[in-house]
Amino acid sequence: MTYKVGIDIGGTFTDLFAYETETGESLCISTPSTPENYANGVMDVIEKAGIRHEDITLIVHGTTVATNAMIMKAYADTAFVTTDGMRDLVEIGRFHRKILYDPYQKKPEPIVPRCNRFTVRERIDKDGGILIPLDEKQVRQVAEKIREKDIKTVCVGYMNSYVNKEHEHRTAEILKEELPETYIVSSADILPDIGALGRFTTGIINAALYHLVSRYIENLEDRLRAKGFGGKLLLVQSNGGAITSELVRTKPETLLMSGPAGGVVGALSIAKVSGHEDIITFDMGGTSTDISIIENGKPFMTSDFEVDWDMPVPIPLIEITSIGAGGGSIAWVDSGGVLKVGPKSAGAYPGPVCYGLGGTEPTVCDANLVLGYLDEEEFLAGDMRLDIEAAKASIEELGKKIGLGMLETAKGILEIVNQNMSNAVKEITIGKGRDPRDFVLSAFGGAGSMHAAACAEKVGIPVVIVPPEPGNLCAYGDINMDLHNEVERFFYSSLYKLDINDINTAFADMDAEGTALLLSQDVPIKEKVIKHIISMRYKGQSYELEIECEADLITEETVEKLEKDFHAAHKKIYFVNDPGSEVEITKLRTTVIGVIAEEINIQDAYISDSDADIKLVKAYFDDAETSTPVYQRDFTGSDITICGPAIIREKKSSTIIPPGKICRVDESTRSLIIEAEQEGGI
Structure with missing residues (x-):
């Protein structure tokens, strides 16, 4: 037997999806995450799955090691060497204000404090010419200062290095001579982008995460x-x-x-089979909720990412909005006597009060338990017993601070967290020119299916999809991924004066470089796919839009289509365009994809064709205690329609069907489909 395994580490649980390549059978397992050393959680979940390590041919791992460092600002001590006069650029930023009318707001602390930022005499102009030669003696003096501070990672970032890397590379050579045990990175090698702030910040992030990520990977691989x-x-x-x-x-x-x-890729894999192309992904775990958009069968990509306010890292990634709302989010009362939920989370340890691991502050999970939506005996397929009395006591104590009883407080906790998540959905849809009524909501994560219908109703989304094993969908998405290799290059030209030979030559060189990267990874692939992206803007703008070029070679007809696509994209995003204005190209990107994923059906992990097993429990809907049917997920669903209120339970998740809604099962994927009883949607 041989297995391909996807493993995703969340704030509360570590999830595994294993696919047996000979029989096609699959397996889903979850264990508590181990914040003290997340590699422990990886080892624990493989052991619980009962899979021999020697039988695993591939592990695809979604990790939080970099994410946690970003959130907690737990970066390694890093030095930054830059052009004379540019020492404070990474701290000054772009003068953006997070809260427009707050004169007392403070900028976040820079990743590299001022005492660890050094300047060198040198200057390259915008065309790549050398205005001031590099002062190599000063570089060696800077190296001595870095040695005295015992700093082991350095980023070199000079002005206009995107067009001429000579000074950055020579500085890196000297620093490596003087500091042989130090990791040195050139910002233009990481991001050859015209924007100095984004290039510098990305290079700094690379350096600040290098040892942390390397140690984690080495430790995990060794074990x-x-x-x-x-x-x-x-x-x-x-x-x-x-x-x-x-x-x-x-x-x-x-x-x-x-x-x-991983969750976005997993949701897309399920949606392709069920025929949906426009999807809002709703990944609610124990610590946070991550929301993303899939349009026309493609995840919405962005290069507009910040590790903190006004700290841009403009690398290509799936646009994901994250908020501090999860099953472990803590409910609390502020100084004005207002009930709040999150962003602080109880995490995996001590976890919600009902876990019985020492938690004392009530959470969303505790509220779901006391309202009857969770079963104290069947949580995690019976692997964990929940303490409902402790949950009730903690919520009752919180309610005393605002003059509410235990049940009213629990309902208030869920109403607040649902509204917070609904606002985030509106931000990524309505806030960016999209109508949420044109999408379906794909709910997953350990808590997503409990809150999805309520959030969808608030926003106006007509259909909710709950895929099989929603708590393990990120791990399923991991194993459905292909190899991606990105190559970027600065390329500045007016679209109207574009030299077609130059751009085709540039893309050919980038394709070759990306292909070499792909082959160097020594992973068997089924086929190679190449995508070309061009960053474009109106002349005079300081921001770009990324337009995909579907043609292998640029021609006059291709240029005309690129211009039309740019004007259309600008209109869609900003509600205005200017077809009469000159359009510029600033950057090219090649994505070389090595297809390795197989068609894996997640439903085989646990679906059986047994008769529906139904029992009745007391749960609260519409401010009243209701005798509510509870179904086990492993029923044969294609011929069953469930009317709300109802609860569908499975190993790691519960799906809530509110009053006025119905639930059926999609025959092709065995996903749950929640919609309104009458036409018109939720």
């Missing part, structure tokens, strides 16, 4: 190899593609949204 694992370990990138553990060590910034990306 897997010691147990007999002889296959390939791939990591999930934020762009929805996989990359080998060897290559990702020099590209740690690509892991910033590694975990959530």
Whole structure:
């Protein structure tokens, strides 16, 4: 027997999806995450699955190691070497204000404090010419200062290095001579982008994460190899593609949204089979909710990402909005006596009060339990017993602070968290010119299916899809990923004066470089796919839109189509365009994809054709205690329609069907479909 395994680490649980390549059978397992060392959780979940390490040929791993460092600002001490006069650019930023009318707001602390930022005399002009030669003596003086501070990672970022890397590369050579045990990175090698702030910040993030990510991967690989694992370990990138553990060590910034990306790919894989192309993904776990958009069967990509306010890292990734709303989100009362939920979470430890691991503050999970939506005996298929009395006591104590009883407080907790998540859905849809009524909501994560119908109703989304094993969909998405290799190059030209030979030559060189990267990873592929992206803007703008070029070669007809596509995209996003204005190209990107994923059906993991098993429980709907039918998910569903209120339970999740809604089962994917009883949607 041989297995391909996807493993996703969340804030509360570590999830595994295993696919047996000979029989086609699959398996889903979850264990509590281990924040003290997340590699422990990986080893634990494989052991619980009962799979021999030597039988695993491939592990695709969605990791939170970079994400957690970003959230907690737990970066390695890093030095930044830049052009004389540019020392404070990464702290000044773009003068953006997070809260427009708050004169007292403070900018976040820079990743590299001022005392660790150094300047060197040098200057390259916008065309790549050398205005001031590099002062190599000063570079060696800077190296001595870095040595005295015992800093082990350095980013070199000079003005206009995107058009001429000579000074950055020479500085890196000198620093490596003087500091042989230090990791040195050139910002233009990481991101050859015209924007200095984004280029510098991305290079700094690369350096600040390098040792953290490398240590994690080395530790995990050593432990897997010691147990007999002889296959390939791939990591999930934020762009929805996989990359080998060897290559990702020099590209740690690509892991910033590694975990959530797996869920988007998993939701897309399910949606393709069921025939849906316009989807809002709703991934609610124990710590956060991640929301993304799939349009016309493609995840919406962006290069407009910030690790903190006004700290851009403009690398290509799936656009994901994350908020601090999860099953472990803590309910609390602010100084004004207002009930709040999140963003602080109880996490995996101590977890919600009902876990009985020492948690004392009530959470969303506790509220779901006391309202009857969770079963204290059947949580995690009976692996964990929930303490309902402790949950009730904690919520009752919270309610005393606002003059509400236990049940009213629990209902208030869910109403607030549902509204918070609905607002996030509106932000990524209505806020960006999309009508949520044109989409379906794909709900997954351990808590997503409990809250999806309520959130969809608030926003106006007509249909909710709950895929099989929603708690393990990110791990399922991981194993459905292909290898992605991105190559970027600065290319500045007016679209009207474009030299077609130049751009075709540039893309040919980038295709070759991306293909070499793909082959260097030594992973068997089924086929190679190449995509070309062109960054375009109106002349005078300081931001670009990314337009996909579907042609292999640029021709006069291609240029005309690119112009039309740019004007249309600008109109869609900003509600205005200017077809009479000159359009510029600023950057090219090639994505070389190595197709490795197989068609894997998640429904085989646990669906059986047994008769529906129904029991009645007391749960609260519409402010009243209701005798509510509870179904087990492993029923034969294509001929069953369930009318709300009802609850459908499975190993790690519960799906809530509110009054006025019905639930049926999609025959092709065995996903649950929740919609209104009458026409018109939720």
